[in-house]
Amino acid sequence: MSRTRSRVALAGVVYATLLAQVLLYPGIDTLVEALGAATHLDASMWFLAAEFAAFVVFAVPWGLASDAAGRRVPFVVAGALLGSLGYLLLAVLPGALALSFPAVLALRAFQGAATVGAFSLAMTMLMDLEGSHGRNMGATGIAIGLGTATGAPLGGVLYGLGPFVPLYAAAGVFLLVALGVPFVVDRAPAAGERASPFAGLRRTPRLALPYVFGFADRLTAGFFSLVGTLYFRTVFDLSPAATGVTLALFFAPFALLQYPFGVVSDRIGRTRPIVAGSALYGGAVILVGAVSSLRAAQGGMVLVGVLGALMVPATLALVTDLAAPGDRGVAMAGFNIAGSLGFLVGIVGGGLVADAYGYRAAFLLIGGLEIGLAAATLPAFRRIESGQATGSGP
Template structure:
């Protein structure tokens, strides 16, 4: 195996471990928040998930800028992974040991998210640093993300059967493993440390406004992920009477095709450009989301979840590869951090809007709103593809 392929596999394994740890908590999050002192299900679950992703939004750019400034990735990945592991263990131990209020638990959750995002975002950035084709590298990242979430949902549901804190301990162990794996990867961050590099990195977005396009689509994609992590979880349990294990299986029906198809769709985007997968996917994605909410039986809902996963797999690697296409080599960490910030904002919006609408108007209204936001934002953004300069258009529309 070539060094590039080996490092691609190891980095994808780091991304996989981080996402697996994160998603282990989702199927039984109502049980988890009850165990740490919450008195409501939907609202408390929403704020527990929001606390982590709010920290992602605030801290992703800091990790990326620090990495670009230092000209190193690996030490920051290790620090983020080990810090995230401590955070997961603290969530399992401290609420009972220190009699924490639920608000204090949310602070611990935010600190865990602030460190975890460093490992995730910079592992993605190291994949951007590799050669071999951006679509191929982002396809590897996508399949790692998809497999982590595909396995995490049903596995987390099973782990909740042993107790509400078991997924937290498992998540902590996974992040320790992720930090250990990162030590075996050589740094390929472009350039050397220079004074003023931090300000240069933070100026990336204003210098390359074309990066706004993949950021918008990253926002849209993660909006629906946040929606399903919260509203979908509670919906499946209440509408169809599913327990945590069965809910994990339902979430897995989305994440399994999302995982398995990421790599081939990423390679496809290298051949045909980024515009076709993104445009076709965005046109259908919102409709598929609404289809889940309209499903009269759990079986039909499962089929609709598979469709959402296939369409998401078509879009995701092309969107991430577009970040690689458009970013300067010297500011990839900040570029990918920006993508993750917008993605985390989308996740937040998906949870907050979905949770609020579901609480006030019911689950069907929440699915319609989420689908409409997805399709509407995509349609507004698609004309921007044709405003790229010549070199950017070659990546977007194929060579």
């Protein structure tokens, strides 16, 4: 399989993972109620958090196993099959066995532990491709954006057919991934020494930069998946379908602009897209929560999507720039750990702040964190660019 076809196929795996994940978001309050939860905000928060807690714990073992074996494809297939099973069990077992909500959360954690393998290692396989890092990570960003852009409105429609229909659809999506991945050429480096993302950070401390931005960017994604969804559902009284369309106003430009912005980051460097993009992105997040009309908030979502598309491929490409070829599996695992922790904090922290102080305070806090991070890391990015200009290593 050619490099271009491999890039498209692997981006398809990333797309499918995000599609399945986001199918659940537009009516998450409806789903947790059907699963036996007594409250909407708290139960939705913990249902989303359970998946990403599993992402944090299990991203490293998947990456270590893949690097040690010198192969990726069998692990992606295994993650996809187990992920399909996890979604199916969530749809069937709670009603059949009258499971308590804590037991439902345990099933959700199992599903997250499986799907992070398919997701993280598909991204690692894109890192393994020769050629432009910006193009490869731009393809990843497009897949992430398209998955979320189509998953949000489609999930809203599927909720109209029943609260468990998105779960069945997600199970089917992962089954298709498992059937398709074996046709992709496995370009993993030869089996090497087992390492951890923490050892990689010791060898290459500058990986902390893309990691911390991955944390912050996914923090806002987690925030929007819970607080943003419930904000539009309650403040503007939107249905799941209308909420899905509103979320897509962010995800559509986020998807469509990833590849061209990835190419731009190859030409102008990573600093400006990441640092300037993050500062503007934080301001756009604050804007969404500050305006009083639905149309203005939806316009803010479009702006958030454009600025997110500027940042993400440059951040992903920076991981590839800095990681040694034999460490790419654990380097991407480390990035996904940071991102999953961010998503988890965005869900739990955003939910707690919104519950205690209201939606506007929560939007202000999340946007302000992004702006502060951009300002704090600018000197470190300048040092990296200076070192690259003089030919020194990472």
